[in-house]
Amino acid sequence: MIETIIYSLLVATAIGLAAGYLGSIMVLEKMALVGDALSHVALPGLAIGILFNFNPFFGAFIFLFASAIIIWHIQRVTKLSFDTIVGSTFTLALAIGVLLVPTPDLLEALFGDISKIEAFDAVLAITVSIIAIVLTRFIYKKIVLSLISEELAVSTGVSIAWTNLLYLLLVSLVVAIGIRITGTLLVGYLVVTPAAAAKTISSNLYRYMTLSSIFGAVSAFSGVLLSNYFTLPPGPLVVLSGIAIFGVVLVLRWSKIITNV
């Protein structure tokens, strides 16, 4: 029992850290809806994992990867924004997923369940989080430069298309593991809200990405801690913890107790 709680807190911290870090780019890219919609895509993958009795994480992972590549390709061809593409396409996946997932498992898939986590899951989630953070660090500056000006990025040799693809694949990875904590309905929050709170008070990029990661880790950790204490699904509690952080940041900002850090 204690082991499971420790695993779940470690996993939550690692995933929260990664989600906050990757999410800081997502908020700058105005791709907030992408994380949300991608999480919906995971549901049919989870369903197939449950129906055919293999680890649902891998089912979600495959669906997310395929979807990320499809989004990336459509964006390249149509030049539509990522939000427009996913907003108009992937809500369908949620509908299909809800129909496919067996009813007893639906609540767990939608809102997360970290109570049955084992050592393998913990190692997998922490490893994936570290990989996602390290790889994102390599492309972070390139993405920021391409957001400021695509021409400037290209003039310094950045391949915007390939950088975007790698980023989307890394987001898929983090969403796939984040689903364990928050469920498919709420994982989009884990990627966006910490970054939104950090952006409100950051005076430079380094502090922004650092604060976003910290807020992500703290909200995931405290949400899972409360979940273990009250025996409630972790997803909604992680969201509430994050919103509480966002609320505190806003109040401090409005009352001018903090301006920019």
Add this chain to the structure above:
Amino acid sequence: MVDTKTDNDYILKVTDLNVVLQNQTIIDNISFEVKRGTSLAIIGPNGAGKTVLLKTLFNLIPYTGKIEWSDNLKIGYVPQALTAQGIPISVREFLSLKNRSKANDALESVGLDSKSILDKLLGVLSGGQLRRVLIAWAIIDKPDILLLDEPTAGVDIDSEEAIYEMLKRFTNANHITLILISHNIHIVREFSDYILALNKCIIFFGKSQEIMNPELQRKIYGEAHICIYEPVVSI
């Protein structure tokens, strides 16, 4: 295709360049050459294809024809617009994306006090400060050629002259080739050696003093122009 082999005297050779976007001809069969160490101003009315030409030189836009840069070029570029609002990036971090160690020197070169500006957010700079920071970005690693797309857009007249004076000093001192887009014909005459007047095709290519000729100004800005094929123009 973008190539990187030209005669030593020339830094850029463009041959039979055509750009068609959404079935509209934007650049119509133009050819020109740019000599190393000179400055060339691209002028023309709105919608003439000036920015498209500059972006095409970077391979940012699909085209047919040939663009040949000389070997091992370092290119500094200043875009017409950028999205700094909403991105919490400081001037120091922005310049560090290109060269971490020379941010101070680059800012001093463009007449900015590095101490007071390095930690400001890019999005809160005034128009003039932002243009200067962009020029600092372009020159930070001593490029061989500078491509400037309206480098003083939104800047008051005094600051505009000061920026061009600084650019002239810097490019002359470092033997840097300059290609710039500008709408200001006085600036063009003062600060460039040659002009390329564009309105889909090349209307005029020659010494920049010629721009004060009213007949030529009418031809560039005032009359409908029919593009006919012209051979390579060089300086």
